[in-house]
Amino acid sequence: MNNAERMHVAYKSQCRxxxxxxxxxxxxxxIFPMYFLxxxxxxxxxxxxxxxxxLTIVIGWLVLIPVFWIYIQISEKVDQEINDSSSGAADxxxxxxx
Amino acid sequence: MSRLLxxxxxxxxxxxxxxAEEPKYYVFExxxxxxxxxxxxxxLMMGSFLYVGWLSKRRVASSDDYFAAGRSFGxxxxxxxxxxxxMSLATFLGFTALLWKMQYYVVALVMSFTGGFVLISIALxxxxxxxxxxxxxxxxxxxxxxxxxxxxxxxxxxxxxxYLIGQMKGVGNVFQVMFHWDYTTGLVVGGLVVTAxxxxxxMYGLSYNQxxxxxxxxxxxxxxxxxILLKLGAGPxxxxxxxxxxxxxxxxxxxxxxxxxxxxxxxxxxxMSFKFYFGVFFSIACGTMGLPHIAMRYFTAPSIRDAKxxxxxxxxxxxxxxxxxxxIGFAAKLYTVNExxxxxxxxxxxxxxxxxxxxSQALTPxxxxxxxxxxxxxxxxxxxxxxxxxxxxxxxxxxxxxINPNAADQSKIKMGYIFTALGGLATIGLALNPPDFxxxxxxxxxxxxxxxFTPVLILGIWWKGANKPGAIAGLLVGGILSGILFFSxxxxxxxxxxxxxxxxxxxxxxxxxxxxxxTIVVIxxxxxxxxxxxxLREIDRIxxxxxxxxxxxxxxxxxxxxxxxALALMVWSAIPDPTYAKKPEAPAAAATAPAADTATKAAxxxxxxxxxxxxxAADTATKAAxxxxxxxxxxxxxAADTATKAAxxxxxxxxxxxxxAADTATKAAxxxxxxxxxxxxxAAEAPAxxxxxxxxxxxxx
Numbered sequence: 195m196n197n198a199e200r201m202h203v204a205y206k207s208q209c210r211x212x213x214x215x216x217x218x219x220x221x222x223x224x225i226f227p228m229y230f231l232x233x234x235x236x237x238x239x240x241x242x243x244x245x246x247x248x249l250t251i252v253i254g255w256l257v258l259i260p261v262f263w264i265y266i267q268i269s270e271k272v273d274q275e276i277n278d279s280s281s282g283a284a285d286x287x288x289x290x291x292x
Numbered sequence: 293m294s295r296l297l298x299x300x301x302x303x304x305x306x307x308x309x310x311x312a313e314e315p316k317y318y319v320f321e322x323x324x325x326x327x328x329x330x331x332x333x334x335x336l337m338m339g340s341f342l343y344v345g346w347l348s349k350r351r352v353a354s355s356d357d358y359f360a361a362g363r364s365f366g367x368x369x370x371x372x373x374x375x376x377x378x379m380s381l382a383t384f385l386g387f388t389a390l391l392w393k394m395q396y397y398v399v400a401l402v403m404s405f406t407g408g409f410v411l412i413s414i415a416l417x418x419x420x421x422x423x424x425x426x427x428x429x430x431x432x433x434x435x436x437x438x439x440x441x442x443x444x445x446x447x448x449x450x451x452x453x454x455y456l457i458g459q460m461k462g463v464g465n466v467f468q469v470m471f472h473w474d475y476t477t478g479l480v481v482g483g484l485v486v487t488a489x490x491x492x493x494x495m496y497g498l499s500y501n502q503x504x505x506x507x508x509x510x511x512x513x514x515x516x517x518x519x520i521l522l523k524l525g526a527g528p529x530x531x532x533x534x535x536x537x538x539x540x541x542x543x544x545x546x547x548x549x550x551x552x553x554x555x556x557x558x559x560x561x562x563x564m565s566f567k568f569y570f571g572v573f574f575s576i577a578c579g580t581m582g583l584p585h586i587a588m589r590y591f592t593a594p595s596i597r598d599a600k601x602x603x604x605x606x607x608x609x610x611x612x613x614x615x616x617x618x619x620i621g622f623a624a625k626l627y628t629v630n631e632x633x634x635x636x637x638x639x640x641x642x643x644x645x646x647x648x649x650x651x652s653q654a655l656t657p658x659x660x661x662x663x664x665x666x667x668x669x670x671x672x673x674x675x676x677x678x679x680x681x682x683x684x685x686x687x688x689x690x691x692x693x694x695i696n697p698n699a700a701d702q703s704k705i706k707m708g709y710i711f712t713a714l715g716g717l718a719t720i721g722l723a724l725n726p727p728d729f730x731x732x733x734x735x736x737x738x739x740x741x742x743x744x745f746t747p748v749l750i751l752g753i754w755w756k757g758a759n760k761p762g763a764i765a766g767l768l769v770g771g772i773l774s775g776i777l778f779f780s781x782x783x784x785x786x787x788x789x790x791x792x793x794x795x796x797x798x799x800x801x802x803x804x805x806x807x808x809x810x811t812i813v814v815i816x817x818x819x820x821x822x823x824x825x826x827x828l829r830e831i832d833r834i835x836x837x838x839x840x841x842x843x844x845x846x847x848x849x850x851x852x853x854x855x856x857x858a859l860a861l862m863v864w865s866a867i868p869d870p871t872y873a874k875k876p877e878a879p880a881a882a883a884t885a886p887a888a889d890t891a892t893k894a895a896x897x898x899x900x901x902x903x904x905x906x907x908x909a910a911d912t913a914t915k916a917a918x919x920x921x922x923x924x925x926x927x928x929x930x931a932a933d934t935a936t937k938a939a940x941x942x943x944x945x946x947x948x949x950x951x952x953a954a955d956t957a958t959k960a961a962x963x964x965x966x967x968x969x970x971x972x973x974x975a976a977e978a979p980a981x982x983x984x985x986x987x988x989x990x991x992x993x
Contacts, residue, residue, distance in 0.1 A: 201837075201839075201841070205841075205844055208835065208836075212414060212415065215414045216411060216414050216415055219407055219410050219411055219414065220407060220411065220573065220577070222407070223403045223404060223406050223407025223410070223577070224403065224404060224407060224569070224572070224573050224577070225403075226400050226403075226569040226572070227566065227569065230566060236552065236553065239541070241529075241535065241538045242537075242538025242539055242540075242541045242542075243535075243538050243541055243552075244541070244552040247396065247399065247552055248535075250399055250403060251399070251403075251534070251535075251615055251618075254403040254406055254407065255406060255534075255607070255611035255614075255615065256611070258406070258410065258607065259604060259607055259608055259611075262410055262413075262603070262604055262607065263604060265414065266597070266600045266601065266604065269418075269600070270597060273418075273596065273836050276835070276836040276837060277836055277838065280836075280837045280838040280839045281838045282838070283838065283839040284839060285839050285840040285841070
């Protein structure tokens with residue numbers, strides 16, 4: 195893989211990682227449609243709490259923290275690749291790579 | 293169904309009696325120990341803040357130190373500072389009150405607050421930190437020009453004041469209620485202290501103090517919450533309050549079956565719909581992303597990784613405080629039903645804001661009961677300080693450097709001192725005679741942020757095509773639209789966008805943010821996009837690139853697709869939603885009818901409405917649930933103090949009516965809620981082919 199291809203892959207990775215992380219965090223902290231889609235969850239209990247109440251808080255907070263930590267690790271690698279591949283690389287002309 | 297009707301008929305006399313008697317209200321009076329210790333804690337705390345601010349002054353040698361704390365705050369300390377910056381007096385006292393009034397409904401808001409806090413770190417913070425300035429307004433200025441920066445600063449001052457006045461008023465109120473100080477004295481003392489330590493210490497003073505305030509808030513909430521839950525019998529789980537009340541859930545279900553029902557609130561007056569939940573995301577989560585005082589904390593981190601790690605810590609601490617307030621709100625609801633209502637007392641909205649102190653005073657020793665007072669003031673101070681710093685930086689650095697581009701570093705620091713102090717004094721002045729709209733002003737601050745800063749920042753960072761005319765037009769459209777809707781309470785001329793109470797104003801965020809986004813994309817494309825190569829190169833740089841490629845972040849397809857989506861959202865949000873449809877006024881005769889007749893009629897209306905919801909088949913469970921809630925609301929609107937409210941308000945209204953009917957009436961209310969739920973289920977199971985008659989047969993629609 196030449197440097198231009200590496201930069202192209204890194205660029206795609208950055209956009210993809212950001213978009214996926216954005217969507218995942220948004221969904222994890224906004225699972226309210228669950229109330230409409232699965233009203234039966236209100237009847238099931240977890241540790242004494244109605245399941246939808248408990249799941250809303252646990253997913254939107256405690257599960258979110260390790261998920262965000264994973265995002266940090268991935269985004270750091272992508273940033274490193276962006277830095278490494280573009281260090282010393284020439285500017286691309288309009289219409290050039292990628 | 294017949295069981296429900298029979299129960300309603302059985303308890304009509306008790307309900308009518310409830311309306312006939314004047315309700316007795318609980319009046320909170322702090323004990324001598326709580327008041328005295330509260331004053332001691334508060335004075336010690338304010339002294340510490342001033343001392344930290346004064347110590348921090350020694351570290352200020354450059355504008356980088358004054359406005360960005362030398363970019364030396366990372367990880368844990370910045371995470372603590374971020375959390376206290378974000379959590380305000382409204383979080384500390386208001387969430388408990390909101391839970392008491394609205395129960396499950398508040399979960400949606402709070403989760404969106406948490407999500408928005410993390411989303412900044414994903415979509416905006418890394419690029420803003422690499423840009424290397426002090427505020428979002430500076431980024432907008434360098435990306436889109438000085439005119440855009442001036443418009444952004446005006447938007448910032450508007451939203452900061454919406455946020456600040458409520459906080460300042462809250463500080464004055466705490467002094468007034470807890471220490472019997474005059475409101476003005478409390479406001480001026482509290483306001484001057486916070487203004488002084490921010491002005492003197494700049495971002496260093498602010499950061500150290502916010503770290504200290506986060507620790508105070510955590511202790512002041514966590515310790516009383518643990519003891520309160522233990523006293524109520526929650527068992528060993530009490531030592532982790534966010535999930536420490538599972539043991540008490542059956543007890544709550546017994547006295548208030550609707551507490552964990554996401555489709556009902558205490559009195560059923562806040563309608564639920566999918567559109568509402570969508571509005572929560574646009575207003576709260578997207579609004580958080582645009583709040584300049586939150587974004588500003590990322591500029592203090594030494595590196596991108598430190599900024600992200602700060603978010604990680606901040607998320608943990610924010611969740612800890614948010615969900616501990618949930619535990620206290622739950623405990624307070626149980627306590628009011630079991631203890632206060634049993635004595636024939638009801639809680640007024642004003643007292644609901646103090647439930648955490650009420651609970652602490654009732655169930656913990658005096659030295660612990662006084663902690664929440666200090667915690668609440670620390671929460672108020674931290675947010676006020678963050679906003680004052682944004683005002684000081686926005687005017688002292690951003691605007692001053694526009695007027696005087698060659699200003700020396702020391703001149704910028706002096707301007708920072710002056711404008712931070714003036715911002716504080718102006719806010720104290722405005723809070724002396726606070727306007728009526730304070731209850732909703734903080735929500736509107738989020739809507740203004742979502743409609744101005746968020747689209748401009750996201751598009752400015754991720755789309756090279758966004759240009760100066762597009763950004764200015766977007767800021768103006770978002771700012772003016774949200775401003776008009778704020779002052780007109782959801783109306784654009786004769787056209788009513790939203791008219792369903794303060795909280796549902798969150799839905800307007802869908803309209804205003806989409807309008808701003810659509811405007812930026814369309815105007816930018818029509819005016820040829822960004823041509824300045826220096827700016828285009830900077831966009832590559834803030835994403836970490838060492839070289840320049842014009843094709844990166846330049847997809848017009850992305851922009852057009854999002855603009856089309858924004859347009860669709862604008863139309864969708866403006867379509868009248870039957871859930872929010874305003875009900876016609878009740879006939880005058882009904883309003884003047886004797887209490888018993890009114891109660892009877894309202895109860896009959898309720899029964900008819902519930903019957904209609906049951907007998908008619910909805911297409912889905914969602915529709916059926918919305919219809920049922922609407923039917924309950926219709927009956928409530930007809931006669932404000934009627935049996936419907938009593939039924940939805942479960943034990944409180946019934947217990948206030950008569951001691952003899954108390955136990956039975958509570959059961960009736962719980963049964964009613966169960967029956968409504970059963971009706972919903974029945975409707976959900978009915979064949980979809982049946983005609984969905986959506987209007988309740990109450991005759992009040």
